[in-house]
């Protein structure tokens with residue numbers, strides 16, 4: 001009997017460290033809840049801590065705590081951010097300074113202008129995540145319900161219901177897919193990794209890549225370096241490059257940068273390989289290309305991960321304020337799920353999703369009002 005009790009206590013302990021990191025009770029009411037532990041969620045928790053909110057009043061929810069999609073799928077992808085930008089991001093948050101991390105030390109050994117593989121920023125974020133999980137109330141779970149009632153938010157997960165004064169949704173997005181009946185599609189997440197893409201293609205393949213952003217052109221670049229018979233890039237928008245203006249400020253912030261920008265400028269636009277063509281994407285061009293290809297990769301952007309409706313109303317997510325990220329009273333959307341928009345002086349609208357360009361102004365304003 002004693003043995004069974006020991007086994008049961010051990011199992012309860014393991015369950016406890018698995019689901020709630022601080023290993024205490026989940027409070028019934030917190031000040032701030034951050035849903036999502038991708039890069040944006042990590043930054044949001046750091047900003048809330050920096051603004052003086054007590055860690056035991058911060059609830060942080062994620063089913064994995066492994067730096068979101070970037071941590072799970074894009075570690076080996078060449079990033080478009082520079083070491084200088086990542087260091088600025090880490091140094092911009094006081095709470096990150098508490099973390100002892102060999103991965104952060106490693107970042108400082110790289111050349112500031114280098115645009116490294118995303119692993120270079122994922123590893124520091126993972127160390128920060130593990131530290132924050134011991135500090136705030138971190139719940140390894142999925143948010144399944146969100147309602148606003150009597151002036152506070154009620155957040156449901158599979159295992160708990162918690163009231164919160166403020167909610168930050170940093171819940172991420174997944175790649176869009178296109179309908180291409182009968183033609184094998186290579187998932188964009190797998191195509192972004194060259195080694196994984198190599199396992200999907202054969203020398204006789206004719207591959208259509210749809211899209212003209214960073215992901216699409218990185219995949220086209222990978223394909224030109226692999227052995228495939230033909231590559232067709234279906235694009236809708238011209239290639240746009242980011243142009244640095246002065247430190248930290250860039251023209252066309254969402255434009256191509258890093259390794260992909262260099263390749264597009266020096267190879268794709270001036271001397272593309274003979275097996276690569278670029279075709280303007282119309283419904284007819286799409287049909288023709290699909291009828292002639294053997295594989296298709298859709299890299300046309302991301303769509304928000306599904307969220308529980310707020311008080312039964314989905315339209316609040318669609319109508320969030322594009323300049324501040326405000327979804328509803330004291331409810332903020334941040335990161336790739338709720339990209340903020342910026343209009344450049346020529347009137348072009350950009351979505352700001354790169355880490356250096358994320359804006360938390362509305363959150364910080366609310367934190368200052370709260371104190």
Ligand SMILES: Cc1cc2nc3c(=O)[nH]c(=O)nc-3n(C[C@H](O)[C@H](O)[C@H](O)COP(=O)(O)OP(=O)(O)OC[C@H]3O[C@@H](n4cnc5c(N)ncnc54)[C@H](O)[C@@H]3O)c2cc1C
Nearest residue numbers: 036038039040068069079080081143171172335336354355
């Ligand atoms: C190929 C590629 C290269 C990129 N390169 C760069 C780069 O070099 N530099 C740069 O700055 N940016 C880059 N980006 C953009 C950047 O990676 C993304 O904008 C960023 O990773 C998105 O982070 P996020 O935290 O908003 O979302 P995600 O990383 O998607 O994280 C969302 C998290 O929320 C969790 N979640 C979702 N729903 C729930 C729920 N209901 N309950 C609880 N948790 C939930 C998920 O499990 C996940 O952990 C790149 C993106 C891609 C695709």
